[in-house]
Amino acid sequence: MLSESTLDIDYLVLILGSCIIATFGLLANSAAVIIGAMIVAPLMLPIRGLAFGAVEGNVLLFRKGLISLAVGTVLAIFLACFLGALVQLPDFGSEVLARSKPTLLDLGIAIAAGGISGYAKVQPKVSATLAGTAIAVALMPPICVIGLGLSQANWSLSLGASLLYLTNLLGITLSCMLTSLMAGYTPLHRAGKALLWAVALTAILVIPLGVSFAELIEQAQLEASLKRALLNRTITFQRVEMIKSDTNWLAKPPEVRLSVRSSEALTPKQVQLLEAFVEKEMGQQFTLIFQVSQVEEVRRSTPDKSRSQPKP
Secondary structure, eight states, rough: OOTTSSSHHHHHHHHHHHHHHHHHHHHHHHHHHHHHHHHHHHHHHHHHHHHHHHTTTOOHHHHHHHHHHHHHHHHHHHHHHHHHHHOOOOOHHHHTTTTTSSHHHHHHHHHHHHHHHHHHHOTTTSSSSHHHHHGGSSSSSHHHHHHHHHHOOOOOHHHHHHHHHHHHHHHHHHHHHHHHHHHSSHHHHHHHHHHHHHHHHHHHHHHHHHHHHHHHHHHHHHHHHHHHHHHHSSSSSSSSSEEEEEEEEEEESSSEEEEEESSOOOOOOHHHHHHHHHHHHHHHEEEEEEEEEEEEHHHHHHHOOOHOOOOO
């Protein structure tokens, strides 16, 4: 465990490689590439070392895990910020925005991932790659989003990603501590103080995460009501077919991107009227952005009747 938490060249190489893959995946808005960075999972080992060091009262293990985690985190933030400033995308995609608004669901994922990781450590029969895959779901991408937000001075994006990172970090750490305790590796009287600190810090995060979760539910209900209003109560949507919709709630006002299929072109005047209708119905202003796929009807040519008639 001590060797796993030590800051060495191998760890730094994994941090750099994982950060580059995750940052480019976020910039390309590619979930597959981001998953590739998750599998590398360099931050798994120092977090687990930090957790086990805390519950066992092993100061050396705790200190090494904390130093490795801090260096890896800061290094990844600076690298992601540099890459973001180098690429200079005007707007970030959904993969970046999805990591800027953590909720209680993210805390649940982190706790589950940490539990699997801790169990894999105390049970040698369980494959270490299983723990790496489980815990990696939430670590490197939020750090990269922090750096990308800093590259564009987008403080709300960086703060949201920082909250997600802290949520995952504390959730994983707490879960690893509990797993070690339940497995009997550490007596309760030794782990009590460290466990109390972890529970207290995690409880503090529950407040903003609970607020975000309530907002998520409200946004989902509002988005469903918006779809129903557009589909059932507007003439325009009687002539078009909606394929999908996506709402960017970080924009002011929120932007609703609607992918539709239509045989007729939509005009800016129609969009303006729809926005006015939505504001009146929902009591909130939205920016509607249509992505229209034109449908062209093609039929076989009508046969010439004069040729089809029999000759006299």
